[in-house]
Amino acid sequence: MDMALKRNPSSASLVDPRLEAVLLRHEIETFNVRYANALDEQRLADWTEMFTDDATYVILSRENHDRNMPVGLIYCEGKGMIRDRAFALSETAMFAPRYLRHIIGNLDLLGDERDGTIKARANYVVLQVLFDRPDATLHQIGVYYDAFRRENGVLKLADRRCVYDNLLVPNALCLPV
Template sequence: MTDFETFHEVVRLHADYAAVVDSHDWDRWPGFFLETCTYRVQPRENHDQGLPLATLSFESRGMLMDRIYGIRDTLFHDPYYQRHVIGLPAVTRVSGAPGKADEVLHVETNYAVFRTKPDQLSEVFNVGRYLDILHRTPDGLKFASRICVFDSEMIPNSLIYPI
C-alpha cells in the first residue's frame, strides 16, 4: 500500500512531465529520467506478445538528449502542439523502504494525447497507458523506465515529440 504523500509525488511527477512536454521545454525533459533508463513508445500488440519492436526506443538519458537535438535541429515537420490528459496512477508494486533511497515503485497510468496543428482542429493523437518504474533519488522520483503502450495499431507518420 502506498501512503498519500508518495501517491501525491507520483501524481505531481506526471503533471510536471506533461507540463514540460506540452510546453516544449525540451531542456527539462531528460531530467525526469535516471542516467541509465528506458523510454519506449510501443504498440499494444507488440507489448502484449512480448515483441521488442517499438516506434521509439531509447536506453539512456544521453539518447533522450539526442532526440531533443533531433527535434530542434534536424527533424523537419509541420509544427504542432500537444496536450496530455493523464489519469490517476495505480501503484501496482513497491519495493524497498518507503521514502528511502532504495524505494522503487511500479506504476500504471492511462493517458490521452491530443494534437493541434495551427490551422486545423484538435485531434486525438495517441491513447494508451504508461508502464513506469520509478526510483527515489535525492532529487525526488525519477523514471528508470517509461514504456508508453499505445492502443492503436496505427499511429500518425510523425511521432516527433515525446508522449
C-alpha cells in the first residue's frame, strides 16, 4: 500500500473509491491481526478495548446460526459484559495453561451502512497447544460476521458474531475467539 501511495501522491487520488477500499481492507486486516495477538498473548483487557461500548459479542455454533437460534457459547450484550468476561477469565477461571494461535483470513468487506457501520466477514482458525501433547489441535474453525464502527476515529467492533463449524467443542473454550 505504501508503494501505491508513492505512485499516487496527489490528494485527489485519495478519494478514489478503490483506494479507499484498499485502505479500509488494510485497516481491518491490521485490526484483526492485533485482535488475534491480544488473544494469543492473553491480554484480555486490551481485547476488551477493541469493542464499542454498545458492542455485542457472541460465539455460536453453525447449527444454532443456521436455525436462527440465539444461544451462544459466549453471549455478551455491551462492553460491560465483555469486560466482565475478560475480568472473570483472568481473575477466577480455572483451566489448564495453553497456547493459542488465532489465524484470521479471507477478509471480505460487505459494504458500509449509512450510519458508518462497516460490515465484514473473515474466516478464522484457532489452534491450541496444551502442554502435555506435542501437537497443536484445531480448536475452532469458523467465520466472523462483523460490524465495525469508528469511535473518535479509531476502528472498533460494534458486533462480532463468531460462527464455528465444528459443532463439537473440544472439551472447553477457555478464551475468546
